[in-house]
Amino acid sequence: MEPMNEGKYKWCRRIILLTLIVLCMRLFDLQILKGDDMKRLSEQNRVRVKKILAPRGMVFDRSSKVVADTRPSFNLYLIREDIRDFNQTVDGLARLLNLDRNDIINRLKEARDYPSSFPVKIESDLSMDQVAKIEANKFYLPGVTIQIEPKRNYPYGIMLAHVLGYVSEISSDELKMKEHKQYVPGDYIGKFGLERQYEEYLRGIDGEQRVEVDATGREVRVLDTVEPIAGNSLHLNIDMELQTVVEKAFDGKKGGAVVTDPRNGAVLALTSRPAFDPNQISSGVNKDYWAKIATDKTHPLQNRVTQGRFPPGSTFKIVLAMKALEKGIINVNTSFSCTGGFAYGGRVFKCWKKGGHGSVAVHRGIVESCDVFFYNVGLKLGVDAIHEEGETMGLTKVTGIDLPGEKAGLVPSTAWKQKTYGEKWYEGETVSVSIGQGAVWLTPMQLVQMASFVANEGVTFKPQLVSRIVSPQGKVLKVFEPALLTNVTPSKQAISNVKDGMRGVVNDPRGTAYASRLPNVAISGKTGTAQSASLGAGRGDHAWFVAFAPSENPVLSMAILVEFGGHGASVSAPIAKIVTDTYFKEQKEIKSAQLNAHR
């Protein structure tokens, strides 16, 4: 023992004590004061909540054919927390998937308010080739994960596109809306058609999985799982067999057609052309497709049936005939002389038939679509009476079909002109309106309601695409009962005269659509050839045909429009013939099948 070193030992003990105090203080701070924070951090390290996407509800046609379902797809996500070298991962992804680096960064920016463990969707529906590339390079791409998730699938492609609509990723603007609180970036949402209309039913409830992950983000084990609940199914009134026939008839044409059941408003077929392939829009891969569709000058994203307003042409004569007969302005024998033209206000309004029809009463007026007859009727009625009848038939409002964005047409009135232009109505304008030109604009959807109004004698129903909504367990959640749209009783005389006229259009040898008659089923209709107001030279007239069948106890109403198609009689009426023929053949098959089943 050295006296000299005694002091040194003392110093050593002090240093040891001091060290212990420092260590204990730090431990106290970390484990006791910050212990709960640290526990939370280690828990966040360890546990990650994974979303399990609910498969969207299926859509069936009236005979339970699948028209929209889901299929498995590979989606690529980035988890920012797991990224080690930002540039390596982002550049690697951009190169492997042929993406723009800035697109990836924008995607990440969109999710900046979410925790760094939130998986940000970068690309959806990867091809097997892309999946293989990513998997092979996974080691160099920390933070990248591929999930197998349900993806919307439309087996019929462009058929029924405007009815079904499409889904796509929720936009950042939509995310900000209050009603989209439960959505996160990367979620799909119905944007158009039924997908949008019935989003809340179709969406389902996403499940959740809590998984333990290691430091590289690799899943070690599943802690617990809340299974997703699939969306509810829609059962449509659409008849795919009829739809297919209509779609085929429209190949290479522009326009739209709708077929409904006048007895209840059920929509049996609805097409609009040009169309789009909802499969390609719903897939994230094909951004070019979306750009092409959205900027196409022929507006494939417009539903011509519910959103396209066209001059109704001669089909509008039904409105005038109804009102004039109803009001007693004309009777079945009231005749006007047609010499092929009608002079009014210093101008000659022509009849489509150059030589004129001679003396024409209401029946021939409709059957042969004499313009001069209706110029006279129109002037006698005045525009406000025409408007009144339009209102009675429900042509001044939207029909209320279960599709988003429906537009209403226009049946003018003096009040409307005063209000809109601050000008008085000129009688000369009434002349144009009398043959469905000028300020009259209607959608095919509204015109099919007009056909139903006549067919069902004043009682029409709201057009309805979805008949019932069924839960994944098969429980019927909602049944759409027919909802009255108009419920009036027109005079017997008016309705029977108009019906006779419309029957004659197809079945009278002088009728404008005589060529489209069927031997076994009587079709009633009205042709229309409307001058398009478009300024484009040589684009031609819109070909209309509005019809119901059979003429007695009708079960089908239809409105067919071929844009710039030419004559309604030669272009649109034949489509009505095919539709009617198909429908009744189908009914016959169903009946014989039922009979066979009984035996």
Added chain:
Amino acid sequence: MHIDKRRLYHLDWYLIGNGFALIAVGMLNLVSATRSIDSGPYNLLIKQLLAMGIGLAAVAVIVSYDYRVIAGYAKYWYVITLILIVVVLILGTIAGGAKRWLTIAGVAFQPSELMKPVMILLLATMLHQRKKDDEPLGLKDILLPLGLILFPCILILKQPDLGTAVVIMLSCFCVLWFVGLKKSTYAIILALTAGALPIFWQYLMKPYQKMRVLSLLNPELDPSGFGYHSIQAKIAVGSGGFLGKGYLNGTQHKLHFIPEHHTDFIFTVFGEEWGFIGSIVLFLLFASFILRCLKISENTSDELGATITFGITSIVFIQFTVNILMAINLAPVVGIPLPFISYGGSSLISSLIGAGLILNINMRRYMF
């Protein structure tokens, strides 16, 4: 080899018990720490037990000979160890980017660990030969010893193994301080160190080592890079809370959030599972061991014995302190093991050799 039976009574059973308590804690903790290691959990435990066996055999051999005889051969131990270190630099096994291991017949050994007690033996012996009466040593007396310290340290830095080099240099400084230097000599050493630091930083430190130091100052600056491990280590210890998550229940190390969690970051495993209470108990075990060694040094009348004991005690203290500070994010990440606890055969054997020397000195302290 003969052991005087009476000497066994002079073995310090308190120190032995304390040492075994630390080793037992280490083995227990190792089981938990190595659960997630791919080569199998018990593989490493068995290796560690084997190393303990070799270490204990070394202790038995060391206590059989008078420590003065052993210290007399210090320069030979030094030369042998130095040769091994040079061989490592040429033929060593690379692991984790560093050449620290020498593999002989499938057994990897880290000669730099052995240098820790050997350096103390050599330095204590040399300083004693130079010391006359109670005169403090001058610069001339310590020039050669300083050179002999720096040479292996530079070789070790080349491996690179900053931790071991730092431990050797700091413990040697403790020995110099214990023996006593002239005030002017302290001043010169201090000035030389201050002057060497920038050169050391500039030329000898690897970029990753610099980053570790810088990230200590602000780990959140680069939370997924160099600061990541420090933050994760802190989270592991902190999440243990007061009572800990329970033995085998730690998640941070099991899920690989902490690298080297069974070697240099072993305390994060212990802290997470045993909490504040367990950590305090572990600290007290270390404090008791260190204070006991210090007491032995104090009670040893032979100055050589007292110096060797002091030097070895300083090694244990420095390693313990820096290792814990590193785990709780108060010191930069350097490869310094926690004595008796960290996985690593060389480190355990080196610690046991040190303990054997202290036991030896304690046994013979009444001989004068």
